Amino acid sequence: MGHVCPDHVCPECDEEVISEPPTDDLTxxxxxxxxxxxxAHLDGTPLCPVIGPDGYQPAQPKRRRRR
Structure with missing residues (x-):
């Protein structure tokens, strides 16, 4: 399993991410x-889809906001 990056999250669902390619993806x-x-999300799925210059693609992680 990849490295869990607690300071980064998926920008669409705010779940923690890992720094490795998705393992549960047939795209x-x-x-x-x-x-x-x-x-990828912790469960191995790609980050949530967003619209990019070539159509839908997985989002890029964002830094978690500190409270």
Missing amino acids: PYAAHGLTAPAW
């Missing part, structure tokens, strides 16, 4: 001209 990123994501 053929290369076939769509996209680079495979480097981050």
Whole structure:
């Protein structure tokens, strides 16, 4: 399992993320001209989808806001 990054979260759902490619993902990123994501939710799924320049793609993590 990748490194849990407690200072980063998915920007869409605010779940913690790991710094490794998703393990529970069947998306053929290369076939769509996209680079495979480097981050995943703790359960191995890609980060939540967002609209990018080439359509839907996994979000990039954001820094957790300190309270």
